[in-house]
Amino acid sequence: MPFSPSSDSKADFVLITALPEERDALLDNLPGYRQLPPDNESIRNYFQADLPVVFSDGSTGTYRVIVMCLLGMGRIQAATATADAIRKWQPRYIILVGIAGGIEARDVRIGDILISDQIIDYELQKLTSQGPEIRWEVLRADPKLLDACRNYRSETWQESIQIQRPRKGKPRRHTGPIASGDKVIAFGKVLARYRNVWPKLIGVEMEAAGAAMAAFQSSAKPGFFMIRGVSDLADENKGTRSSEKWRPYACAVAAAFIVALLRNGPIPLYEKSSKKTQQVELILEGEFDAFSLSQQRNTIDVLAALLKIDPGDIRILEVRQGSIALLVEMPRVAASRLHELAINRDFRLKTIGLESLQVEGRATIRLIDTAAQDSNNILRWPSTTSVSGGVNVDAERDVNIHGDVVGRDKISNTHSANTSGGANIVGSVSVEGGSELVGRDKIEDNSIKTGNIIGAGVVVIGHGASASVTIEAPAPLIMALHQPPQPPQDFTGRKSELAQLVSILTQGVNTGIALYGLGGVGKSALALTLAKQLAPSYPDAQFYLNLKGTTQPMSTAEAMVRILRAYYPTSKLADREEELSGQYQSILYNQRALFVFDDADGAEQIERLMPPAGCAVIVTSRHHFTLPGLFTHGLDTLPPEDANALLTKIAPRIGGLGHTIAKLCGYLPLALRVAASTLATHVNLDPADYLRKLTDKQKRLELVEASIGLSYELLPPDLRQTWCKLSIFPDSFDEKAAAAVLELKPGRLLDVLGELVKGSLVEWNDVAKRYRLHDLVRLFAQKRLSKDEQQAAHQRAGQHYKHDKRQFYLIDAIFHLQHGGEYEEAAQLAVSNTSIIIGRGQSRTLRSLLERFKAGQLSNEQSGAVHISLGQVCTLLGEEKKAQARFKQAIAQAGTLSRSSSKSLLLARAYRGMGDLLQRESPPDALKWLQRGLQQLSGRDAQLEADMRIKVGTILMDLQKYTSAQESVELGMKLLLRGPSQLRAAALLNLSEIHYRQGHTRKGQQLAYRALKISAQLRDDWMMLRLKINMGVNADIEGNWSDAVTAYQDALELATRLGDVNHLTMLRINLGLLRMNMGDYAIADDHLQKGLKLARSHDYLKVHLANLLCNIADLDLRQSQSQEAMPSLLEAEHLAKEMGLDHLLPEIYRSLAQVYLLQQELRKASTFANKSVKLAEEFGDAVEMGKSLRVLGQVQWANNQHKVALDSFERSLSLLADHDPYESARTKAELGQRLKVNDELDRSIALMQEARATFQKLGAERDLASLDNFK
Incomplete structure (x- = not known):
C-alpha cells in the first residue's frame, strides 16, 4: 500500500476532545492507534493513528492523526492544549470532536450531528446598569473541511457507530453556528435570548472558542473545524438520567462521522519530506495476533528504541493473523546498517534485539527497500529465529x-x-x-x-x-465494573480448548459456558484466561464472583446484590428476590458485560444470575449441570507434555525429571503448580530428593495432598499450625481478620502471610487486597486442626467480625460463632439483625445459617426467636406456607416458656409476623393477629408496640377507617423516643396519607415534609422515594401540576439510583400522563416509551403494560393519529381481559370509540362509546363515567343527535365537577363550543371562560391554544 508521509514530526490532523469518553469513542474508530510515550517537554498525553484514506479518483494514502484529551473543560483549557499541540505537531488542521447541547427550536434532536460553520463566543461581556451586554465574537470554520463535509453525501458512516441508539431513529446532520463559552447552559430562557441575536443557532458547547482562537492566532495557522454529537437539548432536562443515557451514543456518532469524513480524503497529502531519510518496509512473520493492539504497540516501541528513532516514524501498514507489515522512515545510516546485515546473511532477530517482541513460535523478517527503483533490490531472508524474552x-x-x-x-x-x-x-x-x-x-x-x-x-x-x-510501575486503577483478576502467569496449554470455547461464545448460539471437573483441575485458571481473551468484546463491564459452591454457597440474591453494588455502591436495593432480579436484569439491559461465576453450586444458584442478551457468562463448578443457553465443557487434567511444560516454566531446574513428577501429580494443575513452586522457592531442595519424597508419600487426598504435604513439611514447625488456623475461613479474608485468628501483631503477621504466599499455600488477590486458601489446600489444613483448635479459631474470628462497627460482616460473624460453639450468641446476633441482613440481599444465606441450629443448642426462647426470623425470611421470599409454619412453631415454643414476660414478647413478635404475612391477601385477618400481639405487650417493649400500632394504622387506612387509623398511628408515635428514626418517618408518612385521603391537604403536606426531613437526615432513599411519590400524587390531584412534576422527577432519580424498576415504570406512567395533559407531547412520549420498554422487559411489570398502552393511544388520539393508536388499544384490550384488569376496559373502549370517530365509522364509534359508559357505571367510577359520557356526546353530535349529545355533555360535567378539575374543564370546553353553535352564547361564554381559567391555572397549554383557535 503506497504511503505519503506528512513529515517526521508533523501531523495532518489533531483531534481534540474535552472528555475521556469522547476520546475513547474516537480511538475505537481509529485502527491500530497507540499511545505515544510521554516526554519531558509536555504534560500532555497523545495517541497516534495512521488513517488510510481513499480519494475520489481512487488513489490512496495515509493521514497521520493525533488524538488528545483536555485536562479539563472550558475555553482556557482548550486554548492552552491547542497551542501545545500546534507547537509539538504543527498540524494542518485542528478538529474539535465530542458532544454538545442542541437547540430544539431548530429541529435538532438528541443523537443528531452538529457541523459548525461559525463559532459564536458569548463570554466577552460589558456590565451595564441594565445588566450584562454580550459582545459577540465570531470565528469561522475552515472552508475546505466545511465544503468537504457539505459534499460528503454517503450515509454508510452510520454503520461504524459502535453504540446502540437508545431509541429508534437515525442521526441527522445540521450545519450552522454554535455558541461557545465557559458556562453550562441548561435554561431555555438563556437560549431564547441568544437565538434572538442568532436565529440559526444549532447548539451550545464550552471549548470551541478557546481552541479556534488558539489556532487562528498561531503562526502556523492550522485550519479549525468542529463536529459535535447532540447529547441533550441544553434545557432543564440536561443532566437527568434520560439525557445521560444518550451521552455514549452522542460521543460515538461524532467519532464515527469525523473518521468516516477523513477516510474520504477531504484534503490532499503532504508532499514527501526532503530530509535525508529512507523508507523501509519490515514484514515480520510469526504467531502475531491480528487483534492484539498491545502486541502491535509493543512491537513499535521496541523497534523505535532499537533503531533510535521516534515511535511516530513507524507506521503499521497491515496486520494479518500471522504477520505484521511496518513502514519505517529512518536515517539512511540506520537503513544502510540493515542492508549490511542482510548482505552478510547475518540478519537474525536476536542480532538486532527483536527477541523483545514476545512473539510465540518462530518468526522471519523480510526487508524491502521501498526507496529503490529497481525491483531486484528487494531483499529477502529465509532465516527463522525463536522470539522470546526482552522488553515487553x-x-x-x-x-x-x-x-x-x-x-x-x-x-x-x-x-x-x-x-x-x-x-x-x-x-x-x-x-x-x-x-x-x-x-x-x-x-x-x-x-x-x-x-x-x-x-x-x-x-x-x-x-x-x-x-x-x-x-517503578504505577499502582493499578481498580474499577468495580472491571473485576476479574489476572489469570495465572504460568498458565500453560489448553490452546485447542480455548479456541473452541471462544468460537462457541462468538457464534452467538450460546450465551455462556459452564466448565466442570475435579477440584484443582484448572477450571478457574481457564475461566480467567478465557475472560481475558473475551474482555475486549464486552467493554461495559467484566465481573468476577466466587459463589462458594463447595463451602457456604452464596445465595442468588446476594450475588445479584454484589453485582448491582458495582453500579449503585451506596443505594438500598430491593428486599424481595423477584424485585432484585428485576433490578439486576434492568441494569444489565443493553450492556456488553462478561461474568465469571466461579465455584457454582449448581443450576439453581446460576439460573437467575443469567444476564440478558448481549452479555456472556463463564461458570465453573465441581458439579455437572445444564441450563438453556449454557454450553457445558468437562475439564480433564493436562496432557503429559503440557504438564511437563508447566513444571519447567515455574522451576526450570526440574529438567528431565518433569515427566515423572507430572505423572506422580496426576497431571493436575494445582498439584503441578504447588510442586514446582516448592522447588522454585527452596533452592537447596534437590529435585531428585523431592521426586523420591513424592513417590514414598502415602496420602488420602491422592495427588494434591502429596505436593501440599511436602510444602507443609518444609514450613518451620511454628508456621505449620499458624497456617492451618487460616483454614477456618470459608472464603477470602483480610489482614485484620487473620490477625484476630492468629493473635499476631501487624509486623509479624505480614511476615507470616508473606512466607505463606511465597510458598503458594496462601493466595493473595492484589485487586481485592485479600487472602484465601484454595479449596483443596483448605481441606488439607483443616484435617490438621483438632476440634478444640478449630472452635477456638472460629470464636476469635466471630468476635472480630461481630465488633466491626460498620456491621459489614454480620453473616461472617454468625457463621464463625456458630462453628465456634457459641450458639446462643450466634442466634442472638442473627435475630437482632435480621432486617439489616435481609436488606443486604443475604436472605437465603441467613436462612441457611439459621437452619443449621440443632436441637439442644439453643434455649426455648432463642429457638422461638430463630423461627420468627426464618418466618420473616420466608415472607420476603414469597414462601407463605413455610413462613406460616415457622411463626406457628414460634408460638408453640412460646408455650414452653415459664417467664410470662419472655413468653409475651415472643408471642407478640410471632403475631406481628403473621400480620405482615397476611396484610396483602387478607387485611382483616392481619389486623386480628396484630391486635392479639398488642394485647401481649402491655408496655413490655415500647418500640415493638409502636411499630405494631403504626402497622395497624396502615391496615385500617387501607380499609378506609381513617379515624381509627389516625388514632392508632398517633398512639404509636407517642411511644417512640425523640429524634430522627425510620419508624418516626414511617409514622409521619402514614399520618400524611390518612389526612390526604380525607381531603386535609395542608395537614397532609406538613406531615409529609416532616417525614421527608427525617428521611433526609437518615439518608433513607426508599422512604424518600415513597414520600416523593406520595407528594406527587397529591399535588397532581390538587391541580398543582408543576409541583407534581418536580416531586415525580425527584422520585424518578431516586428510583433509578435504587434500581427500582417497578416504581420507575409507575413514575413513567404518571409523568407521561401529566406531561400529556400539560401539552408537552414530546416529553410525554419519551416517558411513556421508556415505561413501555421497562414493562416489556420484566414479566412482573406486565400489570403496567395495558395502562401504558392506553396512555400511548390517548397521546396518539390527541394528535389525531388514529392509525397509530389502534394497535396499542387492541393489545391493551387483550392484556386487560387476560389479566383481569377490568377497570381499564372503560378507558380502552372510550379510546376505540375516538379512533372510529376520527375514521368516520360512526356506528362502531357509538357501540364502543356506549360500552364504555355502561362498564364505568357498573364499576361505580364517576371520573371514568364522566369522561366516557363526553366521548359519547362527541359521537352523538357527529351523528347529528345534538339534543342527546348536549344531555351527555351535561351529565359528564355534573360527574366530573367535584372530582377532576382538568377533565371537568375539558367537558366545559366541549359543551361551550356546542352551545355556541346552538346560539346559546351567554352560557357558552361562561363555560369557555371557566375552562380557560382552569387550563391557565394548571398549565394546560395545548388546551388553551385549542380554545383560542375556536375563538
Whole structure:
C-alpha cells in the first residue's frame, strides 16, 4: 500500500476532545492507534493513528492523526492544549470532536450531528446598569473541511457507530453556528435570548472558542473545524438520567462521522519530506495476533528504541493473523546498517534485539527497500529465529528486560532480579545515556548501569559496569465494573480448548459456558484466561464472583446484590428476590458485560444470575449441570507434555525429571503448580530428593495432598499450625481478620502471610487486597486442626467480625460463632439483625445459617426467636406456607416458656409476623393477629408496640377507617423516643396519607415534609422515594401540576439510583400522563416509551403494560393519529381481559370509540362509546363515567343527535365537577363550543371562560391554544 508521509514530526490532523469518553469513542474508530510515550517537554498525553484514506479518483494514502484529551473543560483549557499541540505537531488542521447541547427550536434532536460553520463566543461581556451586554465574537470554520463535509453525501458512516441508539431513529446532520463559552447552559430562557441575536443557532458547547482562537492566532495557522454529537437539548432536562443515557451514543456518532469524513480524503497529502531519510518496509512473520493492539504497540516501541528513532516514524501498514507489515522512515545510516546485515546473511532477530517482541513460535523478517527503483533490490531472508524474552510493556504492567517474566516474587543475585512489579532483568544489561532508570524495587546487579527510559516501557541493550537499577510501575486503577483478576502467569496449554470455547461464545448460539471437573483441575485458571481473551468484546463491564459452591454457597440474591453494588455502591436495593432480579436484569439491559461465576453450586444458584442478551457468562463448578443457553465443557487434567511444560516454566531446574513428577501429580494443575513452586522457592531442595519424597508419600487426598504435604513439611514447625488456623475461613479474608485468628501483631503477621504466599499455600488477590486458601489446600489444613483448635479459631474470628462497627460482616460473624460453639450468641446476633441482613440481599444465606441450629443448642426462647426470623425470611421470599409454619412453631415454643414476660414478647413478635404475612391477601385477618400481639405487650417493649400500632394504622387506612387509623398511628408515635428514626418517618408518612385521603391537604403536606426531613437526615432513599411519590400524587390531584412534576422527577432519580424498576415504570406512567395533559407531547412520549420498554422487559411489570398502552393511544388520539393508536388499544384490550384488569376496559373502549370517530365509522364509534359508559357505571367510577359520557356526546353530535349529545355533555360535567378539575374543564370546553353553535352564547361564554381559567391555572397549554383557535 503506497504511503505519503506528512513529515517526521508533523501531523495532518489533531483531534481534540474535552472528555475521556469522547476520546475513547474516537480511538475505537481509529485502527491500530497507540499511545505515544510521554516526554519531558509536555504534560500532555497523545495517541497516534495512521488513517488510510481513499480519494475520489481512487488513489490512496495515509493521514497521520493525533488524538488528545483536555485536562479539563472550558475555553482556557482548550486554548492552552491547542497551542501545545500546534507547537509539538504543527498540524494542518485542528478538529474539535465530542458532544454538545442542541437547540430544539431548530429541529435538532438528541443523537443528531452538529457541523459548525461559525463559532459564536458569548463570554466577552460589558456590565451595564441594565445588566450584562454580550459582545459577540465570531470565528469561522475552515472552508475546505466545511465544503468537504457539505459534499460528503454517503450515509454508510452510520454503520461504524459502535453504540446502540437508545431509541429508534437515525442521526441527522445540521450545519450552522454554535455558541461557545465557559458556562453550562441548561435554561431555555438563556437560549431564547441568544437565538434572538442568532436565529440559526444549532447548539451550545464550552471549548470551541478557546481552541479556534488558539489556532487562528498561531503562526502556523492550522485550519479549525468542529463536529459535535447532540447529547441533550441544553434545557432543564440536561443532566437527568434520560439525557445521560444518550451521552455514549452522542460521543460515538461524532467519532464515527469525523473518521468516516477523513477516510474520504477531504484534503490532499503532504508532499514527501526532503530530509535525508529512507523508507523501509519490515514484514515480520510469526504467531502475531491480528487483534492484539498491545502486541502491535509493543512491537513499535521496541523497534523505535532499537533503531533510535521516534515511535511516530513507524507506521503499521497491515496486520494479518500471522504477520505484521511496518513502514519505517529512518536515517539512511540506520537503513544502510540493515542492508549490511542482510548482505552478510547475518540478519537474525536476536542480532538486532527483536527477541523483545514476545512473539510465540518462530518468526522471519523480510526487508524491502521501498526507496529503490529497481525491483531486484528487494531483499529477502529465509532465516527463522525463536522470539522470546526482552522488553515487553502491557496493560498488566509486566516489564521484561532481556528475560522471561517469572512471577511477582522478588529474586536477587548477580545475574537476575525480578521486581514486585512483574519485571525480570536477566544477564548482562546496560542502558544508553546517563540518566537514571526509574523503577519499583532497587536491584543490585554486577553488570547493570543506569540510563535512559525509552518509550512507554524500559528498553535495555548491551553491557556495562556495575550500578543499581530501580523499576517503578504505577499502582493499578481498580474499577468495580472491571473485576476479574489476572489469570495465572504460568498458565500453560489448553490452546485447542480455548479456541473452541471462544468460537462457541462468538457464534452467538450460546450465551455462556459452564466448565466442570475435579477440584484443582484448572477450571478457574481457564475461566480467567478465557475472560481475558473475551474482555475486549464486552467493554461495559467484566465481573468476577466466587459463589462458594463447595463451602457456604452464596445465595442468588446476594450475588445479584454484589453485582448491582458495582453500579449503585451506596443505594438500598430491593428486599424481595423477584424485585432484585428485576433490578439486576434492568441494569444489565443493553450492556456488553462478561461474568465469571466461579465455584457454582449448581443450576439453581446460576439460573437467575443469567444476564440478558448481549452479555456472556463463564461458570465453573465441581458439579455437572445444564441450563438453556449454557454450553457445558468437562475439564480433564493436562496432557503429559503440557504438564511437563508447566513444571519447567515455574522451576526450570526440574529438567528431565518433569515427566515423572507430572505423572506422580496426576497431571493436575494445582498439584503441578504447588510442586514446582516448592522447588522454585527452596533452592537447596534437590529435585531428585523431592521426586523420591513424592513417590514414598502415602496420602488420602491422592495427588494434591502429596505436593501440599511436602510444602507443609518444609514450613518451620511454628508456621505449620499458624497456617492451618487460616483454614477456618470459608472464603477470602483480610489482614485484620487473620490477625484476630492468629493473635499476631501487624509486623509479624505480614511476615507470616508473606512466607505463606511465597510458598503458594496462601493466595493473595492484589485487586481485592485479600487472602484465601484454595479449596483443596483448605481441606488439607483443616484435617490438621483438632476440634478444640478449630472452635477456638472460629470464636476469635466471630468476635472480630461481630465488633466491626460498620456491621459489614454480620453473616461472617454468625457463621464463625456458630462453628465456634457459641450458639446462643450466634442466634442472638442473627435475630437482632435480621432486617439489616435481609436488606443486604443475604436472605437465603441467613436462612441457611439459621437452619443449621440443632436441637439442644439453643434455649426455648432463642429457638422461638430463630423461627420468627426464618418466618420473616420466608415472607420476603414469597414462601407463605413455610413462613406460616415457622411463626406457628414460634408460638408453640412460646408455650414452653415459664417467664410470662419472655413468653409475651415472643408471642407478640410471632403475631406481628403473621400480620405482615397476611396484610396483602387478607387485611382483616392481619389486623386480628396484630391486635392479639398488642394485647401481649402491655408496655413490655415500647418500640415493638409502636411499630405494631403504626402497622395497624396502615391496615385500617387501607380499609378506609381513617379515624381509627389516625388514632392508632398517633398512639404509636407517642411511644417512640425523640429524634430522627425510620419508624418516626414511617409514622409521619402514614399520618400524611390518612389526612390526604380525607381531603386535609395542608395537614397532609406538613406531615409529609416532616417525614421527608427525617428521611433526609437518615439518608433513607426508599422512604424518600415513597414520600416523593406520595407528594406527587397529591399535588397532581390538587391541580398543582408543576409541583407534581418536580416531586415525580425527584422520585424518578431516586428510583433509578435504587434500581427500582417497578416504581420507575409507575413514575413513567404518571409523568407521561401529566406531561400529556400539560401539552408537552414530546416529553410525554419519551416517558411513556421508556415505561413501555421497562414493562416489556420484566414479566412482573406486565400489570403496567395495558395502562401504558392506553396512555400511548390517548397521546396518539390527541394528535389525531388514529392509525397509530389502534394497535396499542387492541393489545391493551387483550392484556386487560387476560389479566383481569377490568377497570381499564372503560378507558380502552372510550379510546376505540375516538379512533372510529376520527375514521368516520360512526356506528362502531357509538357501540364502543356506549360500552364504555355502561362498564364505568357498573364499576361505580364517576371520573371514568364522566369522561366516557363526553366521548359519547362527541359521537352523538357527529351523528347529528345534538339534543342527546348536549344531555351527555351535561351529565359528564355534573360527574366530573367535584372530582377532576382538568377533565371537568375539558367537558366545559366541549359543551361551550356546542352551545355556541346552538346560539346559546351567554352560557357558552361562561363555560369557555371557566375552562380557560382552569387550563391557565394548571398549565394546560395545548388546551388553551385549542380554545383560542375556536375563538
